[in-house]
Amino acid sequence: MSRLVMKFGGTSVANVERIRNVARHVKREVDAGREVAVVVSAMSGKTNELVGWCKEAAPLYDQKEYDAVVASGEQVTAGLLAIALQEIGVPARSWLGWQAPICTNDTHGSARIESIDGAGIIDGFSRGEVAVVAGFQGVHKESGRITTLGRGGSDTSAVALAAAIHADRCDIYTDVDGVYTTDPRVVPKARRMDRVAFEEMLEMASLGAKVLQVRSVEVAMVHKVPTYVRSSFDDPANPGEGTLICNEEDIVEAQVVTGIAFSRDEAQITLRRVADKPGVAAAVFMPLAEAGINVDMIVQVVSEDGNTDMTFTVGSADYERAYALLEKIKDDIGFASMAGAKDVAKVSAIGIGMRSHAGVAARAFRALSERGVNIRAITTSEIKFSVLIDEAYTELAVRTLHSLYGLDAA
């Protein structure tokens, strides 16, 4: 008998009528003879409401209490979906994070799953029972306190549960019908991909594609859980196709470039006339790391007089904090001046085929320069490259690369 995890996000369970629709999707899979666990998010808007109350009670709220408050959102949806399933004749019960249990570490607010005990859920399967699992939440076993996985964590709950109960597939139902070659709102000719490799999806999610949470793709890749992104707005009786995230080997016709991702949540900081001496990079980047600020692209240009200009990017949410921190330790580092910009964007091309094809990035640099797009920084890895550009050129750059690599729909 095949075993399936289905995950439904906030817009898919926004009200009781939508929850009933989800129940019909689940019934279809049960009727097809599958053992089904369903992971649900909070009704859309609920999490924001709960977070708002925490902030109102105290701007710097206790993360442990925040978790207890916010986890209630998924608890409600799980119970309601179990009721809706029973109502259409599908035996079901809800499982909260502490009940399964889904054990996490104690990093409240952004905990990581350490282990899932699927025995109770599998036992339910043997009685013909659908398991409705509250996403986004777990429990820290030593303290017995509720934890949450951080925003978007329900995707991770679903994939980790699929790994734990050895499901054949994890279906992520969302408000789009799959993973596209790029954002269709920017490039109308963007195409839905039938398949995409775990590694590619991981890069896409990391580089700005919002369809799946990065951590969930990591978990899917590590545990080789085939993950299918599909639309919850399809007719439950006759659903359409989606995108399967799978092993590289299962993709017959690999393309050089599979997709174009972009992110406007970038900020650039430039330190001018940094002393070009050993240990200076550490003096800059260690304090940022200790403050929990991720640095992404780094470019260093050595000037003739033995000094160097150092440019790097941070997430725009961290920009002010990074700037202030560097100002404070200016004398320790030793630089002449600092400049920053928030109106920058990162555009990336991803494809496993890059491994075996030389000059993929070089073609992009030429095409962008021909269209007058100034490249501020570049990073490359085995299966992707990224360029940092002025934000105003984002759409132009994305469309240029999408066409360049033959991704436009016919």
Next chain:
Amino acid sequence: MSRLVMKFGGTSVANVERIRNVARHVKREVDAGREVAVVVSAMSGKTNELVGWCKEAAPLYDQKEYDAVVASGEQVTAGLLAIALQEIGVPARSWLGWQAPICTNDTHGSARIESIDGAGIIDGFSRGEVAVVAGFQGVHKESGRITTLGRGGSDTSAVALAAAIHADRCDIYTDVDGVYTTDPRVVPKARRMDRVAFEEMLEMASLGAKVLQVRSVEVAMVHKVPTYVRSSFDDPANPGEGTLICNEEDIVEAQVVTGIAFSRDEAQITLRRVADKPGVAAAVFMPLAEAGINVDMIVQVVSEDGNTDMTFTVGSADYERAYALLEKIKDDIGFASMAGAKDVAKVSAIGIGMRSHAGVAARAFRALSERGVNIRAITTSEIKFSVLIDEAYTELAVRTLHSLYGLDAA
């Protein structure tokens, strides 16, 4: 060091601003050197919203899932109050029903508390920590499922917790400032009582006074928990007086009648010409009991021809069901016809002093008849008597008895 349980209902925690006000009440007690556990209800309106969703998902919803959904309301308030307390410098943590744990039987939707493990909460006291306990909920230990105690169950949570942790007192904060001799909306001259005995309060709550849930008074009486009803709308820095529910011995000047209660949620059923033979009462009342319908007042009048008219009351919510059931088993019982009325009310006088004073009820019958109030049925017990009258005369009867027994404020 004295130990206190404080309980705040839905209107007292209706929004974050009100929750902050509750935090100030708690801080006052902590500053006075007390160890404090606070029991909270859901924000007012939340429980109704959650119940509404369950009903929308399935009219006959699963009580187990209902409990998981509805218990989320108190979970939110507990977390928010813990945050609000921390914000004003009071160390605090939330405790959900399954965390303490508060163990109940498995009667989902109206579970009874079987035991409370207060060890974790008392351990927190030793670290100077206030325990914020989600009311209304518990856990069934064998199944590990969330249970709820039924409407108003947070009062019971509070009193049971006070018993479990050997608190010196349980303070029930509500939207009125105590227990009154009767409903002040009906009798403007009603007075707040300083003290009332457990037994009297139990009768008052059972007979229609809505200030405390009956079950909570039972628990307070059995475990001898002094319970203080007071207003959450008082200035936290300078709170007013309330009503202490305590042992009879602690009331210096007992009155013959302490209070007048009334209930309009009554319905009357009369069976005419019932065969006056052994076993006929069982034939009527056993089927009703088996259907979970409580019968309250019973009056039997034997006629000259050996038949009898039997009148009794049920809760108005059960009226239609009781009527239909009796119609169905009419031939088994053997009666000529049936009549019913929903426009009846029960007015009761309660007082421990009745035990030692004869003729207390007789004075009432005379006073009511002098005012033209027709008495349809009477029941008496050691410390109360009740009369069933036409609903239209409720206010008149309540005022008459309130004056008769000297309860009017000067």
